[in-house]
Amino acid sequence: MRPSFCSSDGEGARPLPVSVAGALDRWPAAPDHPALVSPFVLHSRQRLSPGAIVALGFCLLIGLGALLLWLPACAKDGHTSFVDALFTATSAACVTGLTVVDTGSHFSPLGKTIILLLIQAGGLGILTLTSLAALMARRDLGLGQRFSLSADLRTGGIRGLRGLVLGVLGFTLAVEGIGAVLLHLTADERLGAGYHRVFAAGFHAVSAFCNAGFSLYRDNLARFGDAPGPLLVVAGLIMVGGIGFLLSFELLGRLRGGRRRLSVQGRLVLTGSLLLWAAGALLLLWTERAGVLTGQGPGQRLLGAFFQSVSCRTAGFDIFPQILLSPAGTLICILLMFIGAAPGSTGGGVKVSTVSLLVLLLWNYFRGRSRLDLAGRTVPEGVLREALAVLSAGLFLVVGGTLGILLLAPVAVPVAAFEVVSAFGTVGLSTGLSAQLGAAGKLLLVLIMYCGRVGLLTVALGVAGGWRDRHYTLPEEPVMVG
Numbered sequence: 001m002r003p004s005f006c007s008s009d010g011e012g013a014r015p016l017p018v019s020v021a022g023a024l025d026r027w028p029a030a031p032d033h034p035a036l037v038s039p040f041v042l043h044s045r046q047r048l049s050p051g052a053i054v055a056l057g058f059c060l061l062i063g064l065g066a067l068l069l070w071l072p073a074c075a076k077d078g079h080t081s082f083v084d085a086l087f088t089a090t091s092a093a094c095v096t097g098l099t100v101v102d103t104g105s106h107f108s109p110l111g112k113t114i115i116l117l118l119i120q121a122g123g124l125g126i127l128t129l130t131s132l133a134a135l136m137a138r139r140d141l142g143l144g145q146r147f148s149l150s151a152d153l154r155t156g157g158i159r160g161l162r163g164l165v166l167g168v169l170g171f172t173l174a175v176e177g178i179g180a181v182l183l184h185l186t187a188d189e190r191l192g193a194g195y196h197r198v199f200a201a202g203f204h205a206v207s208a209f210c211n212a213g214f215s216l217y218r219d220n221l222a223r224f225g226d227a228p229g230p231l232l233v234v235a236g237l238i239m240v241g242g243i244g245f246l247l248s249f250e251l252l253g254r255l256r257g258g259r260r261r262l263s264v265q266g267r268l269v270l271t272g273s274l275l276l277w278a279a280g281a282l283l284l285l286w287t288e289r290a291g292v293l294t295g296q297g298p299g300q301r302l303l304g305a306f307f308q309s310v311s312c313r314t315a316g317f318d319i320f321p322q323i324l325l326s327p328a329g330t331l332i333c334i335l336l337m338f339i340g341a342a343p344g345s346t347g348g349g350v351k352v353s354t355v356s357l358l359v360l361l362l363w364n365y366f367r368g369r370s371r372l373d374l375a376g377r378t379v380p381e382g383v384l385r386e387a388l389a390v391l392s393a394g395l396f397l398v399v400g401g402t403l404g405i406l407l408l409a410p411v412a413v414p415v416a417a418f419e420v421v422s423a424f425g426t427v428g429l430s431t432g433l434s435a436q437l438g439a440a441g442k443l444l445l446v447l448i449m450y451c452g453r454v455g456l457l458t459v460a461l462g463v464a465g466g467w468r469d470r471h472y473t474l475p476e477e478p479v480m481v482g
Contacts, residue, residue, distance in 0.1 A: 055454050058093060058122075062450070065089030065118045074111030083439045090446045092118035094453035095346055097213025097316035097428020098419075100435045100442060104216040115214060116203055122453065123210025123241070123346040124172060168245050172209065179205035179237045186229030208237035211347040213316020213428030225319040226300060231307050238315040243273055244345035264374050265353055269342040272352040273313070280309030280336050287328040292320045312336035314347030316428020322418070323431040330414050337425040338394065348426030348452045350394040354387045361387075393456040398424055401448045408441040409433070419445070424452040 066089040072078040080088075084100050091098045092115045101107075103115065183191065184201040192200045200216055207214045215221060224230045240248060247266045254260070262270065285293070285305040293301045304319060311317045312333045325333065340349010361372050361384055372379040401420040406413065411433060419433045423445045434445060 054125075058450065058454050061093045061118070061121055062086070062090050065093055065114065068114050069107075069111055074108055074114060075106060076108050077106075080106070080111075083442055087434075087442050087446055088115065089118060090449050091428070092212065092214065093122040094426050094449045095119060095122045095210045095212040095314075095348070096423060096426040096449045096453070097207075098423060098430055098434045098445065098449070099214070099428075100437075102218050103214055104218060112199075112203070112216070116206060119210050119212045119214060120206055123206075123212065124168065164245075167249060171245065171248060175237065175240055176202075176205045176209050179209060179233060182233045183230055186227075186233055187224065188227065190223045190227075191230070204234065205237060208234045208315065208317070209241040209346065211238060211241050211314045211316075211341060211345070211426070213311070215317065220318045222319050225304065228299075228303055231303060231319070234317060235307055235310045238310050238313070238317075239273075239277070241346040242313050242315070242341035243269055244342035246344050247342060261375075264377050264379070265343070267375055268353045268356045272356040273342065276313065276336060276339065276352065277306070277309055280312060280332060281306040283332050284308055284329055287326050287332065291326045291329065292324045308333070309336065312427065312429065313339070314341045314349055314425050314427050316422070316430075318429055321432075322429050323415075327414065330418060333429065334418055334421050337421045337427045337429065338398065340425045340427075348424070350390050354390050357384060357387045358391060390455075394424065397448060397451055397456055401444065404444050405433075405437075405441060408444070409437055420448060423448040426452050 066082070066086040068074065069085040069089055070080060070082050074080065074085075080101070087098075087100050088103075090096070103112065107115065180202045183205055184197065187201070191197050203214075203216055206212075213220075217223060221231070221234065247262075247269050250260075250262055250266045251270075254262075281302070282305070285301060288294075288305065289301070293304050296304065307317075307319060313336055322330075322333070338349060339355050340351055341347025343351050343353055357372070357379065360374070364370075364372055372384065398417070398421055401424065402413070402417045405411070405416040405420060409416070415431050415433055418429075418431055421427075422429050426449060434442070437445070
């Protein structure tokens with residue numbers, strides 16, 4: 001029975017608005033309604049917020065992955081410590097790429113396959129996969145599941161999510177398939193031979209599109225440092241995965257002849273990403289001209305700087321040891337890793353749209369304007385507050401994590417900061433510190449990777465049960481700042 005609004009005396013029941021009534025028609029509360037098939041998307045009466053569902057989903061995925069990688073059959077020598085299994089599972093599920101054991105030589109084919117599946121699941125998102133399972137079972141998405149999925153994909157709404165889920169899956173498989181074929185065709189014998197070549201092409205295509213940075217080779221992609229073909233394919237996959245599904249769909253729509261303009265978020269992400277890729281490459285080309293890029297031809301230096309700039313945006317593939325970067329180059333990479341990719345993408349960081357909004361807000365402040373207008377639209381103040389909160393939370397986590405690493409390991413501040421920011425931005429670039437840490441240091445990085453992928457605010461709101469604003473306001477009193 002559909003509920004209605006009633007007066008206090010119980011008379012004059014008023015029907016619900018059409019939009020709310022339609023939502024209640026799909027709400028799976030009646031006994032004859034099929035239950036949601038997802039183990040992560042729980043019934044609304046349990047009052048789990050969307051943030052809590054996302055956070056819990058990744059916890060379960062990481063836990064399952066750690067238990068599987070802990071099995072003797074997943075290691076070539078039959079042994080992986082639980083801490084190393086947990087670290088690897090977290091790094092794969094959170095599409096980070098930090099490793100404490102060599103993926104190619106330590107894990108068996110079964111272990112590598114599990115890592116690949118964790119990368120794919122983490123890149124797509126927990127709720128995307130479970131919503132897909134619901135659709136495959138011919139069940140509609142309930143209202144609670146729609147809100148949760150919207151939070152996971154950062155869509156800003158719950159309309160059209162059915163088509164979006166199927167579109168995300170189809171787009172992902174198509175791009176990864178094309179990338180695997182191109183890697184197979186452009187790479188030489190250094191990729192491998194026979195079955196190993198096919199598996200390596202597929203593994204690195206998935207890892208690149210999901211911005212994971214996992215490689216089957218001990219030297220990562222350094223063996224392809226002088227091969228433009230494979231590096232450009234990997235860079236292209238990283239860029240497509242890093243701009244997000246929504247912007248990819250907007251661009252595809254325009255390529256098909258659509259006249260609809262890009263959304264404000266799409267413009268921010270596209271412009272910000274292009275500027276960061278270009279600026280990062282040019283700055284690294286300058287700072288490393290006498291460093292890791294010395295002794296190479298102009299084309300190879302440009303390719304190396306460009307690939308490093310793209311990879312710093314949450315991918316984590318490397319073609320030279322990161323410990324050899326100059327101090328200026330290290331700082332540039334830290335900034336790129338901290339900013340990260342786009343909302344709703346396979347990458348992490350505080351997100352390019354967050355930084356873009358705050359930079360534009362600061363520019364407006366210097367011009368004496370209190371409101372931020374973009375492309376004929378006004379950005380709500382609530383969005384600006386959220387952007388500031390995301391940036392502040394990211395800085396808090398990075399500073400706290402760096403201090404924690406310094407207390408646990410006798411390393412230099414830049415080395416600790418590089419590793420922590422790489423974990424927070426789910427990048428995976430490493431100076432080699434992760435493998436040298438003890439159990440406490442590895443567990444600290446596990447926590448940072450988890451918060452970086454799920455979002456520190458998402459975790460906090462999930463624990464708190466969502467927003468709990470007061471229904472009244474108190475008298476205002478100014479506070480001096482600056």
